[in-house]
Amino acid sequence: MRRFLLLLTIWLGFLPATTVSAAPTYQVPSGNDFFGGGFNAEPQSQTILLGQGATITFNSWPGALIIKKSVTYTLWQQQGSGWQSILSRKYTKFDTASFTMTPQVAGTYNFQIQADWENVMKGTYYSQGFSIIVTPSIIPPTAMSLKLAHDTILPGESTRADVAFEPANATARVTWSVAPAGIVTIDSATGIITSQPNKTGLVTITATAGKLSASTQLLVGGVKDQTVAAGDPVTFELNGLHDSADYSFQWYAVDQTGNKKAIPGATHARYQFTTNPAPDLSTNPDQNRRFQVELIPNERFSGAEHGWSNVATLSLTAPRPDPGPSLNSVPEITTEPINLAAVVSQSAQLPVTATAPLAITDRGHGAGSWQLSAQLSSLETKATKLEATLNLNLGPSQVELSAGGDAVSIVQRPRGETFSTLLTGSGLAIKRNPYATAGDYQAKIKWLLTLTPPAENLQPTQKVATVKSESE
The missing domain is CATH 2.60.40 (Immunoglobulin-like)
Structure with a gap:
């Protein structure tokens, strides 16, 4: 059985070790969730020479809304087909943790870390699996890459830089540099990057191994510059x-x-x-x-x-070309069946159902406004025409469309504003008609979207929908 001389070093105070039983299988990694917690700094695999030490860094948290009390970290190592706990300790302060191990035999060693947070309902988390590859001699890398655990941090916070070689079992001494100086420091042994309080800026991190090098950028301060077209929305976010x-x-x-x-x-x-x-x-x-x-x-x-x-x-x-307002959807409208006997003797009021919202978007800009108007054709069958009024409920206001009447302004808004309504509570009023006959009555609504004042390069938008009502 391969063994390690194991030294656990946490940059925090800790309590005495506790005993943990063997785990039969590898556990699914918990990942990291803003509210649910997890490992916000995963341990990474390393390749080292026989006789060298390997320092593994990691960290976990119970989520943004949890008050931290204590956490117990358990290191599991794969032993044949099962997993064995190497050690377990409890900590009452919280920062990036690390442990250092020195191999005695060349080979590949597989590990996983378990974090148990006190007084948290779902406070047990598992890291991703990682390996320590121990080679008996130097295998020079042919390529290298560099990644950061976080690409933005705040002043005074830390993150970690990890180097990967090709082939995976290659080893080489890595040196680090940062530019400009004075914003962050980097631990050459662990790759831990710590930003200085009250120092902000964009820093280039470079790792060099022999003739190979790789670089990446770290934003200290957390807010990135933004470039957008004039008139477009912009978002500044604290990362x-x-x-x-x-x-x-x-x-x-x-x-x-x-x-x-x-x-x-x-x-x-x-x-x-x-x-x-x-x-x-x-x-x-x-x-x-x-x-x-x-x-x-x-x-x-x-x-x-x-x-x-x-x-x-x-x-x-430069501003984007003005796309003009868009009439995204207009509803088809149906009513309950018309009681023909009632219409012959008296007027009727019928609730209506709209199949879609009446929706307009406008990503344009500048002075002026857009206006939506509507015109209702006659409500009729091939044999009979009914005198009717469609009452549209727009929320704070009501608009009446007379069947066969003129176009009516429905809504007007300044450029750049949107509009949407479901027409809930709208109705169709039908006047008494002693000559009404049975049939399927139908009318057309012509919706017209225009600009005020008109724009030379933008044409009005027109859509047609139907109003249907069956007689019984």
Whole structure:
């Protein structure tokens, strides 16, 4: 049986070890969920030379809304067809954990880590499986790649850089560099990257092994620059924050001299708005606007640090061609059957059913408005015409369409606004007609969507739907 001299080093205080029984099988990895918790820093496989030490780093959490108390980590090693616990210890402080092992025999060793969080209903999590490959001699790599556990972090937080070689059992000494200096530090033994408090910026991480090298970028501060077309919506989002329930937020507009002005209502980790559509980018007030978010610890998380993100910049490109408003859907309308005897002797009021919403979107911009009008044709069979009025319930307002009458304005909105209604509560009023005959009565509704003032390159949109009612 292959064995390790095992040294567990956690960058935290720990309590005495507990005894854990053998696990018969490999457990399905728990992954990482914002609310449900899991491993937010998975252990990674490594290839080392015989006699060298391997340091494995990892971390878990119980989710954003859980108050952390303690966690017990158990290291499982595959032994033949089963799994055996190597050690288990309980920790009461929470940061990236690591253990170091030194192999005595060349070969491949398979592991999995179990995390048990105290006082959490579903507090047991399993890491992904990982291997320590021990080679008796140096196998030089032919290619290498570099990835980060997180590509955005906040000032004062940590992440990890992992190098992978081709072939998988290749080994080489890795050296690290970061540029620009002063924003993060990197532990050459573990690949742990730690950002400095109150330092933000885009950092390039480079790993070098002999003549091979690989680079990737890490954003410290968590808010990325955005480029959108003038008039389009834009979203600035605070990335890299793993415990957002610990904080409240306030976004600021930052001028070129660094002065900040709080943006009313912008109090979430994401700030979204629609940019100014002015086509002259040199005078567009949103061009090169800068934003920053403040992190304010909640009272019940008094240990959390107050902080700021980096300053992110908005860049505008030329506006998109105005697509004009779109009449997405119009409903077919049916009524309950007409009681012919009732219509012959008196007027009737029938509820209607709409098969689809009346829906309009407009991603255009600029001055003016769009208007939707409708015209109802005669309600008739081949033999008889009924005098009727369709009462459309638009929510806050009612609109009447007279069968065979003129077009009527249904709704008008400024450019860029949308509209949708299900026409619930609408009805069809039919006047008394002593000459009414049996049959299937039908009318057409012509919907017309226009712009005010008209645009030269945009044509009105027209759709036709039916109103149906059977007699009984």
